[in-house]
Amino acid sequence: MALSYQALLTAVPVVLKAGNVPNIVGEAGIGKSALVADVARKLGAKLFTTVVSLSEKGDLAIPVPPLTSDSFIQTQHYGQLADVQFGYSHTLIEIIQYAEAHPQQPILWLLDEFNRGTQAVQSELMNLVLQRTINSLRLPEQVQLILAENPDASMTGFEQSTYGVVAGDAAIKDRTVRLVMRADPADWLAWAQRSDEQRQRPNIHPLVQQFISEDVTRLNQTDVQADLTATPRAWERVSANLYELEQLPDDQQTLVALDIFQGDVGATLGLAFYQFIEQQAIHVTxxxxxxxxxxxxxxxxxxxxxxxxxxxxxxxxxxxxxxxxxxxxxxxxxxxxxxxxxxxxxxxxxxxxxxxxxxxxxxxxxxxxxxxxxxxxxxxxxxxxxxxxxxxxxxxx
Missing domain, CATH: 1.25.40 (Serine Threonine Protein Phosphatase 5, Tetratricopeptide repeat)
Structure with a gap:
């Protein structure tokens, strides 16, 4: 059974408080990272994120030579490690230093796109997930891990999945709690209507809200040509682009709008949304x-x-x-x-x-x-x- 965004806001903290590692599985662009950010806010936790798919073997545990004495960090309580800038080790240093400066605050570390990393990278992370250690380094107790993955064909309910993923090790599956996330239009539309206090506007442009509400299957829909998929994240881009397009003169909007929308959600839905915008525009006051x-x-x-x-x-x-x-x-x-x-x-x-x-x-x-x-x-x-x-x-x- 898949859970909605709102249901996962309850489920993920439950798993964390039980001392387990949540593994959030969902389609690309469905809002997994945003969900974890909301969970962190709900728990008053500091969030760190590592995108596993962008990492190479050795980023975490093998420092890049030559290293000077300045490259080694001696932590107060958790051992010594080398600082490889922009690798996992640097993230680890930030986490350790934050933990020492804020010993009472919970810390969440999101390993995003976990199963899109190579087998070597996943193997390197095994001890981190299973034993909470890397070489001589151990994670502070206040640090809790969350995994996020795209579905693969070996998962129940995703037999037709075509993501370029590397199937996870059985030990990872046995030590994590899989929580399948689904796109819930009601949740998304409720969030879309809420105000972005920083920008002083709704999270999602009202015309995008109206377009989705007329046919909620559009929220997560594959293009007829199977080229692009309209996802909640893609519609968020459409909204941001529409806000910016409205700042342009009409002739410039007409020139570029269709291509921008189609670049976000595919040719078919992009054209449908463009025509919808044209129909909604009131030209006479x-x-x-x-x-x-x-x-x-x-x-x-x-x-x-x-x-x-x-x-x-x-x-x-x-x-x-x-x-x-x-x-x-x-x-x-x-x-x-x-x-x-x-x-x-x-x-x-x-x-x-x-x-x-x-x-x-x-x-x-x-x-x-x-x-x-x-x-x-x-x-x-x-x-x-x-x-x-x-x-x-x-x-x-």
Whole structure:
């Protein structure tokens, strides 16, 4: 059985507190590293990460000669080791020094992409995982290990997996607790809506949230051509790219957006998301509608063309906004009334009827339009009022 992100936030600390080593198994980009970072915050622990797939044999236990006396570190309680900059030994030094400076704080050491390292590298790590020792060095008691792996075909439920991994030693499997992680759309969408306090915006762009929520299978979906896979991490990139694209002029956005999205989530989903963005973009605002030159009761041709090209939902949204701005753009003004009626008539009958129902709840607006209709001094206002009556009568047909 696979666990969701939220369930693993409970399960991983349980395994750690029991003195065992969690082995989190999940597809690439599903959020394993982010999960461990959240666990560290939850436990008040300092997190160190080593990417095993980027390491070579000897990085951990064999120092690179020649070494001077300055290259050897004598720890206070845990033995002597050589400092090989940027290798495992350097990470070990940082961990030991942090442990000595903060003896009461728990420390988590994530060995990420564990089964994508070579067999030689994995063998080198065996004592670290099994015995908590490397040569003469022993890990402080406050240091706890967490493994993260991609699935391989030998694992139950992942028989069709095609990751380039090296199957783990049986001893590792016997000494760790395998926790399979699955992408949970509900968890992800809840996180996506939360605010990034540093950037002062949602974790994930609202349009990405909406696109995923319409079909949650998109969150973790392989491209039809099996080239790229849309993962939670890939959608996080899409969101970040979209935020940056919005800072560009429209012509530059159009030039590069599709290629960027397809580079994140593949050709098929990238195109679908690009088209979704195009459909959601509102190109005409109430201010543009009412203030476009030349003035008059007829909308200028460029504005009318833009409005007509929008989707039914977009047009309804703009006209509904107009109804909320009648204090600024009163429909008792001939120019405003004429343009509003002209654009209202571009909606489908159902769309017009739904909008007129909204107007029916605005008693003050109806009263003003009725008074203008009786006065017969504003022909476009009169025409609008009578047309609204006509649309309202469609419910009886």
């Amino acid at each position: 109430p201010a543009m509608l009412y203030e476009a030159q030349p003035v008059g009761a007829v909308a200028p041709a460029p504005v009318l063309k833009q409005f007509t090209a929008m989707s039914e939902l977009q047009k309804s949204t703009v006209l509904a906004s107009c109804l909320q701005l009648t204090a600024t753009y009163p429909l008792t003004d001939d120019h405003n009334a004429g343009r509003f009626m002209q654009l209202l008539q571009t909606l489908s009958q159902d769309g017009q009827f739904a909008l007129v129902q909204q107007i029916g709840h605005q008693r003050e607006l109806l009263k003003q339009l009725y008074t203008a209709n009786v006065a017969k001094q504003s022909p476009y206002v009169t025409a609008l009022y009578q047309y609204l009556q006509q649309v309202a009568s469609w419910s009886n047909q």
